[in-house]
Amino acid sequence: MWWHQHNLCFRRPIEEDYSSGDVEEKVSVAGSGTGRGSPAVTLVQLPSGQTIHVQGVIQTPQPSVIQSPQIHTVQVATIAETDESAESEGVIDSHKRREILSRRPSYRKILNELSSDVPGVPKIEEERSEEEGTPPSIATMAVPTSIYQTSTGQYIAIAQGGTIQISNPGSDGVQGLQALTMTNSGAPPPGATIVQYAAQSADGTQQFFVPGSQVVVQAATGDMPAYQIRAPTAALPQGVVMAASPGSLHSPQQLAEEATRKRELRLMKNREAAKECRRRKKEYVKCLESRVAVLEVQNKKLIEELETLKDICSPKTD
DNA sequence: ATGATTTGTCGTCAGTACCA
């Protein structure tokens, strides 16, 4: 059981209160195929409106659940508590301690494992979904191939057609968008591509941090700022101010600037990673809550079935 | 209305896992 393994890896309880006290009332179930011999598939309507198909807890054919009804009842009643009780045990041997202290798998892995167990549970995509991952003002525009964030908080999207879009995070919708057009967008020569855009506010310099093989720099050419997207090794055209590459740094000030730039890049990446991690965590928690709701419903159904079979099989003494 | 408390979100740091 995946949740059994991963619950052991929790270092501490998750801060938020994930109690699903009112989940049961909000979950509607359309059962189908609960009979023996075929795996029970339950159609569950989640509180969020999502409908998922869930396979039964007991997937192997059970010829009889009456043979030891007490044991079965106990198992059903405590199936969700075994992990907690095991975790709360005072005596932990070294192996178990290592297990507990070891890092738990990422939410993506956990949820993908879960999705392979339970059909209907969506996988966490490798790439973030468009509606959540990209800035809202950019999502409605052309499909970008790269999205960057400037040091001033603006988002830069480089679309496949060579168009560059700049959006201000504080603005709503497309109002903050600024479209840039490549001056040589048709057939770019090897080397630099100079772009220009009409900034709504000409406030100081901007610095774009671009991972990988592209570098975006701001050129100080008159009132309209110019940006250059180029490979780091390409030759510089005249009139374009190129940010110094790490290999060409000499003075302590340049080294300090480079260190600052690297730090900001690292912070920016970590910021985005933290956002993505929290998004996955929310998705993971939602998935767990859904599973809890499903299991509660199935638990109730099994108990009802058990009672029915008890009534059928118990001999009438009167 | 106002101060205290709770809750949610975000950025950052630190540590681990994983991969080339």
Add this chain to the structure above:
DNA sequence: TGGTACTGACGACAAATCAT
């Protein structure tokens, strides 16, 4: 082994809620 991704932990901050 270095770089990167991931995530727990922590603090700051704002909004919501509660008590008076």
